Amino acid sequence: MQRIDSAATEEFLLRISFLFAGAFALAEGLQNWIRGRVETHPEVVLIILIMYVVAFANFGIGMSNVRVVKKLRHLPLAALIGIILASAYVITEVEFYGAYRSDSLAFTHYAAALVLKGVNPYGRDLQDALRIFAVDPEFITLMPSGNLMTILNYPALSFLVFAPAVACGVRDMRVVIFLFEIVALVSVYWWAPAGIRAAVLLPVFAGSDLVISFSAGSIGDFIWLVPMILMFISIKKPWLAGVFYGAGCAIKQTPWLLAPFLLVWIYHESTKSWRRDRLARAAIFAGTAAFAFLLPNLMFIYQDLPHWWEGVVAPSFGNLVILSQGLSMVSELGYVPLPPQFYSITFMAVFATLIFNYAVYFDKLKHVIWVMPMITLWFSYRGLQNYFIFWIPMLVASAIYIYRERTSA
Amino acid sequence: MSCQRWLRKLAAPLSIIVCVCIILGAYSQEYGHGYAAPPLLNTTFKYWTLVPGTNETKPYLWQVDFIKGPNDHLWVSQDTVDGVSVLGMHVYQDGLNDTYDWAMVHVRQDLRGKAASEVFQNDIGIWVYPTFVYHPDPISNNPLNAFGVEVNDGTHITWFIFSPGEPVVYQFKLHRIIIIPTPLNQWSYREINIRARYQETDWPAPGSFSFILITGATKPDPGSYGAYFKSVEVTHHSMLATQLSHDTWSMPLCAYLSRKK
Numbered sequence: 001m002q003r004i005d006s007a008a009t010e011e012f013l014l015r016i017s018f019l020f021a022g023a024f025a026l027a028e029g030l031q032n033w034i035r036g037r038v039e040t041h042p043e044v045v046l047i048i049l050i051m052y053v054v055a056f057a058n059f060g061i062g063m064s065n066v067r068v069v070k071k072l073r074h075l076p077l078a079a080l081i082g083i084i085l086a087s088a089y090v091i092t093e094v095e096f097y098g099a100y101r102s103d104s105l106a107f108t109h110y111a112a113a114l115v116l117k118g119v120n121p122y123g124r125d126l127q128d129a130l131r132i133f134a135v136d137p138e139f140i141t142l143m144p145s146g147n148l149m150t151i152l153n154y155p156a157l158s159f160l161v162f163a164p165a166v167a168c169g170v171r172d173m174r175v176v177i178f179l180f181e182i183v184a185l186v187s188v189y190w191w192a193p194a195g196i197r198a199a200v201l202l203p204v205f206a207g208s209d210l211v212i213s214f215s216a217g218s219i220g221d222f223i224w225l226v227p228m229i230l231m232f233i234s235i236k237k238p239w240l241a242g243v244f245y246g247a248g249c250a251i252k253q254t255p256w257l258l259a260p261f262l263l264v265w266i267y268h269e270s271t272k273s274w275r276r277d278r279l280a281r282a283a284i285f286a287g288t289a290a291f292a293f294l295l296p297n298l299m300f301i302y303q304d305l306p307h308w309w310e311g312v313v314a315p316s317f318g319n320l321v322i323l324s325q326g327l328s329m330v331s332e333l334g335y336v337p338l339p340p341q342f343y344s345i346t347f348m349a350v351f352a353t354l355i356f357n358y359a360v361y362f363d364k365l366k367h368v369i370w371v372m373p374m375i376t377l378w379f380s381y382r383g384l385q386n387y388f389i390f391w392i393p394m395l396v397a398s399a400i401y402i403y404r405e406r407t408s409a
Numbered sequence: 410m411s412c413q414r415w416l417r418k419l420a421a422p423l424s425i426i427v428c429v430c431i432i433l434g435a436y437s438q439e440y441g442h443g444y445a446a447p448p449l450l451n452t453t454f455k456y457w458t459l460v461p462g463t464n465e466t467k468p469y470l471w472q473v474d475f476i477k478g479p480n481d482h483l484w485v486s487q488d489t490v491d492g493v494s495v496l497g498m499h500v501y502q503d504g505l506n507d508t509y510d511w512a513m514v515h516v517r518q519d520l521r522g523k524a525a526s527e528v529f530q531n532d533i534g535i536w537v538y539p540t541f542v543y544h545p546d547p548i549s550n551n552p553l554n555a556f557g558v559e560v561n562d563g564t565h566i567t568w569f570i571f572s573p574g575e576p577v578v579y580q581f582k583l584h585r586i587i588i589i590p591t592p593l594n595q596w597s598y599r600e601i602n603i604r605a606r607y608q609e610t611d612w613p614a615p616g617s618f619s620f621i622l623i624t625g626a627t628k629p630d631p632g633s634y635g636a637y638f639k640s641v642e643v644t645h646h647s648m649l650a651t652q653l654s655h656d657t658w659s660m661p662l663c664a665y666l667s668r669k670k
Contacts, residue, residue: 131456142450334444341439361417
């Protein structure tokens with residue numbers, strides 16, 4: 001069997017990354033032509049023309065001689081970021097101008113504005129935010145009573161992260177989300193060794209949902225993803241990893257599910273050390289994570305613990321209508337008559353089983369860690385696409401980690 | 410060591426078996442209890458959206474209809490009463506002899522299937538704030554003004570009217586008006602049960618109907634009217650007179666009268 005030449009492989013991956021960026025530019029060029037109301041928006045016409053030029057340039061360079069390809073090795077990343085920003089502009093400024101497409105961003109933006117005025121947003125009825133940010137009614141969250149969910153449902157960093165932008169007069173917080181998205185993508189890209197960098201972004205750009213549609217549609221999950229990526233990059237330093245993990249948990253509840261798996265990882269990571277040292281590492285991680293989580297929340301806990309609890313912890317245990325792309329879809333659509341309680345029990349049983357097996361078979365399942373919350377949430381009565389899709393950058397980071405382990409060995 | 414190896418071999422299948430057993434247990438326990446989407450939506454009248462083609466706003470997921478003559482004036486608004494954001498329904502009846510007898514606002518949700526049967530069978534709890542007294546015509550008993558809930562199944566109309574006074578029922582051929590005593594200018598919680606009222610008249614249970622909040626006045630009763638709804642909720646417990654002794658007004662009228670005797 002012929003052995004793979006690493007220089008030739010690197011060159012091949014580079015060429016593929018150029019072709020990929022070109023193909024993505026073509027695809028998004030067409031999408032922007034469809035959604036960009038080109039008859040009345042000349043700037044969108046210009047954007048589309050540039051996107052086609054970018055596509056042809058990437059194809060051309062990707063097929064050029066090796067010297068040019070290597071010299072311009074970072075061009076695909078720059079092109080992909082440019083495409084994200086171009087499509088983001090078309091969606092946020094033309095297709096859905098001035099309108100958020102999720103209530104969560106409306107509430108967190110409004111909460112940031114309230115905090116800057118010295119008002120505690122927990123426990124307050126934030127329904128004004130739905131009107132101010134013209135939230136698309138399709139994306140408003142309903143409770144089983146038929147009432148609309150109009151209280152803040154996230155930990156404090158979810159809105160504190162917007163406070164500087166609000167204070168500076170930024171009117172659309174999707175700008176902040178895209179800023180975090182670019183930081184996340186560049187972090188993963190730069191953490192990858194040079195030889196494989198060209199390939200690492202491909203899974204993230206498989207479809208435009210993750211990198212364009214969700215952020216432009218006001219889903220702010222890239223904000224918690226940045227500290228999660230930084231946590232993973234620094235996982236060999238439990239105190240630092242703990243700080244980043246705690247910060248991620250202080251933004252949204254989704255990363256909470258990782259806690260037991262991460263503790264198992266930190267405990268097992270150093271196989272050569274004594275049990276006491278391992279426990280100490282896990283304790284340091286847990287301690288700094290708790291500290292980083294509590295720090296931004298502390299003032300609100302102190303001011304009004306019951307409302308903070310109602311807003312941050314209670315939503316994790318239900319009181320919303322079934323809405324799912326996961327298993328519970330069969331009940332939401334009336335095919336299998338099962339209530340949310342069934343899915344809550346299933347969720348807990350699956351979660352416990354996965355933790356147990358991860359602890360027992362850590363040597364085999366170590367890097368499956370990011371799939372665990374996906375599987376668990378798939379059994380939840382609210383299994384939305386963003387609960388699954390935003391783990392993809394973490395899976396890419398894990399693939400880089402494995403590559404680094406292999407090559408250093 | 411070999412014991413540990415065996416344990417390691419058994420851990421996965423055993424844990425999966427336990428997990429599957431728990432799920433099957435939950436399945437057998439919960440199967441058939443079904444998931445019912447909330448039958449009435451936006452029950453506290455939040456998030457006011459623009460009505461297409463007008464500058465008017467309405468509570469999200471509710472439909473608003475205006476029935477009026479040329480110079481009558483009707484509007485709904487998100488008002489604040491006692492510090493709470495509520496649905497305000499306002500009517501100005503000019504009293505002129507125009508085509509329509511009524512100047513009336515309807516704020517409605519059309520219900521069918523599961524949602525209709527949920528609302529039909531269960532108690533509906535409503536917070537209301539009436540500001541005017543119900544007037545029937547002294548001779549014909551026809552209503553001259555109204556604040557309450559209309560249940561309209563396309564054939565039969567039932568009105569639950571919130572007004573001070575005695576609990577009275579006015580029965581017309583296809584229209585029934587039930588007065589639920591409610592004090593003026595304060596918030597009151599009232600429960601209604603549509604099924605119980607239908608049973609009293611032997612009207613067949615409807616497969617679909619409109620659940621309508623109404624405020625209106627007729628030409629003989631001109632002037633300005635305003636009234637408020639804070640919330641509407643399906644309380645999910647079938648009404649039995651004996652269970653509801655704490656609130657006599659939520660009973661079927663016959664039960665109330667027999668108790669009074």
